[in-house]
Amino acid sequence: MRLIAVGGSDAGISAALRARELDPTAEVTVVLADEYPNFSICGIPYYVSGEVGHWRNLAHRTLDDLCDAGLDVRVNTRAVGIDVSGRRLLVDAPDGRSELPYDALVVGTGAVPVRPPVTGLDALGPTDGVHLLHTIGDTLALTADLDSHRPSRALIVGAGYVGLEMAEGLTARGIDVVQVEALPEVLPTVDPTLGAVVREELTRHGVEVHTATTVTEVTASDGPTRLSVHATGANGQARWDVDLVLVVVGVRPDTELLVAAGATTGPRGAVSVERDMSTGLPGVWAAGDCVTTHHRLLGLTYLPLGTTAHKQGRVAGENALGGSAVYPGSLGTQVVKVFDLVIARTGLRDSEAAEAGFAPATVQSTGDDHKAYYPGAKPVTIRVIGDTATGRLLGAQLVGTLGAEIAKRVDVYATALTHEMRVADVDGLDLSYTPPLGSPWDVVQTATMAWVREHDLDRQRAALTSRRTE
C-alpha cells in the first residue's frame, strides 16, 4: 500500500501519521513545496513577537520525528499534477520533474493568503516592507525585515485573529501599530459588543485602531518612512506614513492541483469533499484548508482552522487505507488571546443562526470566574445564543482576562453543542467547583440560566400553572 500525502502541514501530516498508526506496513510519502514540514502556523505571531526563541521551535514535530514515525518526507517538492486514472503524482523537485505512483492520495495543499484589491499592493513585496503572513518563509522574510530595518511604525491591514495577534506581537517588539479594519468592529467573528471590548484592549496597549476603514492604496515613499498607506472611512480620507505594512485579511483555499485533476468546488471555492474526505476522484482524498468543512449546525461550509485540518487529515489517512471514518463536524470553535484578554466562540452567532433557519436569541450576562470572596476574581462576559423555537443551544461567545479559563469554558459549550443540548439543560451539567476556580453554578451555567430566565421562564411558569389546575 503506497500512500502519498501532498502538503506538510496539519492535514497532510495527520493523514500520514494516522495511516502509519493503522498500518505500519504502509509506505507513506509526504511531499511538500517548502522545507518546513509540520510547522505550527498558529505560532507565527509568537515568534515574530520574540516570545518563541527560534523559529524551529514552532515545529509540532521535527523532520527526525517524522522519519522515526516511518514517513518518507520530501521537502522542496511541489505537486504539479495528478494522473487520477494512472494513480501517479507529478512533482517538481530539486532534482527535476518526476512521477510518483500511489495507491491512495491525500491532498492537503492548504490555503493562501488573500491579497485585497489595494492599488499598488501587488507591485510591493517584503523588500519594500510589505508582507503577507502565512508560511514560515513569509515569517522569516518579515523577521529579517524587522531586524534589518527596525521599523518604528507599522500598519496592519485586517483585525481578525491573526491581525490582532500580530498587533500584540509588533507592539511587544516596541513598534507603534496602526490597525485598519474594513468592517465596523475588530474581530468580526464575534458580536460587535465583544469586539468593542477587544478594541478597548488594543487601544489600552497603544494600538491605533481604525474600523469601517478600507485601505485603498499603498505606495513606496521617498520620505522618512518607506511606505504611505491611503484609506477611506466614515471620516473621509486618511493617510499613514509607516515603515512596514502587514496584510492579514484571511485566506482562500489552494485548490489548483485538485481542480486541475477534475475535483469540484463548493463554498468559497474550496474543493468539495464528503464527510469521509473523499473528493469524488477515485483514490483521492483531501483535507484541511483546501476543502469544504461539514459544520454541525450549518452543513457544508468553508472554515479553515488548524484543529479541523488535524481531524480531517486523520479521517482522510484512515479512509485512504480503506477505512470508514467520518469527520464528525466543526462548530467553528475558536479562541484568541489579545494582550491580557481572551475571547472565544463556538457554534453560531445570532445572524448566522437566523440565516440557517433558526429563531435565535442572544442573552449576554457577566459573572465572576470564581467566587468573589476568594482573591483575584475576574469578570467573564458570556453571550449565549439559543433557539427560541426549540430551546436548543446554538452558540456561545466569551470574553475575559487571561487566567479566567475562557478557552476551556468555551470547550464546555462546544461539547454541549456537539450533543445538541437545550439551553435549559446546561445548568444540569455536573461541573467542578472549588472557590478559587469556580462557583457552585459555574459562570458557564449562570449564563445559560440568564438566557432561560429571559426566553423560557414564562413557558415554565405556564407549564406549572397548567399542571396545578389539571
Place this chain on the structure above:
Amino acid sequence: MRLIAVGGSDAGISAALRARELDPTAEVTVVLADEYPNFSICGIPYYVSGEVGHWRNLAHRTLDDLCDAGLDVRVNTRAVGIDVSGRRLLVDAPDGRSELPYDALVVGTGAVPVRPPVTGLDALGPTDGVHLLHTIGDTLALTADLDSHRPSRALIVGAGYVGLEMAEGLTARGIDVVQVEALPEVLPTVDPTLGAVVREELTRHGVEVHTATTVTEVTASDGPTRLSVHATGANGQARWDVDLVLVVVGVRPDTELLVAAGATTGPRGAVSVERDMSTGLPGVWAAGDCVTTHHRLLGLTYLPLGTTAHKQGRVAGENALGGSAVYPGSLGTQVVKVFDLVIARTGLRDSEAAEAGFAPATVQSTGDDHKAYYPGAKPVTIRVIGDTATGRLLGAQLVGTLGAEIAKRVDVYATALTHEMRVADVDGLDLSYTPPLGSPWDVVQTATMAWVREHDLDRQRAALTSRRTE
C-alpha cells in the same frame, strides 16, 4: 401556596429561590437552626487562611438579598418535628416552640461532621483546642482559638478535600501542620498515583504527612503544648504534641427530622429520595447533603457536594410547587486546589467501575497545557478510565499546576460523560485552540487518544484489514 424550606444552606435556599422564581405569589419561608443563611461552606478554609477578609464575605447572598427575593428567613429556628398528615412544621425559635403550617415542605438539613472513634475525642472541644469544621459557628470557634492561642503546631486528622485545604490554610497562617490519614494515600478520592503527587506538594510546603496511620487517642496535655495525639501506623506507634487538633474526616447525613417523620433511608443512611426529590412522605421533598443522590453511572449513592445540593434544591423547589422537574444526576465531579496544584476528577475510578459491572481500564498520560514553544507551558497528567467492553468513557482524573485550566478541562470530560461518549469520540470534539492556551489536540484529547491506542487500536487495525479483504 405556602412553602417552607428547612435549612439555610445550598439546598434550602436554592429550593426557596426557585419557588419564588416560578411563582412570585408563593409564600416562601426558610427556617434555619443557626444565624448564617446561604453561606459558602466550601469557602471556610480560605477564611481560616486569611485570604477572605471577613467571614460575612463567605455569604453567597446576604440576608437582605434573600428578603429582596421575597423569602421570609427565620434564623435561630430549629425544625424539631414534622406533622406530615397535618402539614405542619414544629420549630423551636428564640420566642419558643410553635407550629408552622405549610402546603409543601423542602427539607435540606444537610450533613454533620463525622467524629471518628478516637479515645478522648468526645471529651474535648474547641476550648481545649480540638475542632471539627462544618459550620460558620465551627469556623468562628476555630479562628477565635487561632487568634487567642496562636498555636505553632497543629494536627489535622484526615486528608480529603477539606483536610488538604485546611493544611494549606493553616500553613498560610504560619502554623506547622502534621496531617494524618488512615488510608494509604492522601486525597483518597483519586487514584494513589495522583494522590502521591498531592502528597509531594504538601511535603514541599512543609506539611508533615503520615498516611496509613490511624489516630487512636487525643489527650489534653499538661506539657508545653495543649494536646497529645497518639496513632498507630505501619511503623508502629506514633505521638505528636500539638497546640491544635482539627478533625475533618467527612460528613454523614443529618436525617433525624425526616426519619422521625417516617422517611426511609438508603446508602450511607441518607434519606431515600426519587429523582424528583420526593421523599415518599406526602407534601415533603428533600435535597442536598441529607439525601441520596442519583449518580449517572452508579445509580443510587450518597455524594454530598455543594454543586449537587444547589441542583437538587432547585428541583425540589419546583416540584414542591407542583412541577415535574427531575434531578439529572451527579458524576461526582470535584476539584481541589492544594497549594500550587489543582486536582480534579469526574465519573468513576477503575475500582468503582469494576464494582458497577463495567470492564474498566485506566491509561495515564501527560501533555502540556499549551504549545510548548509558547512560554510557561505546564504539564497536565490525565488518567482516562474507559470500558474495554464498549469503549465508553467512564471517568477522568487530572492533576496540574494552578493556571493549567484543570478545573474547566475536567468539565469537558463531565459534559462528555453526561452524553455517554465513547473514549474514541472525544478526539472528534471541536475544542478551542490558540498556542498560549492549548494545542490543536487539547491535552483532554491526547489523553483519550492514548487510551484508544492502548485499548482500541488493535480492534481498529483488525476492522481495517477486514474491510480491505472483503
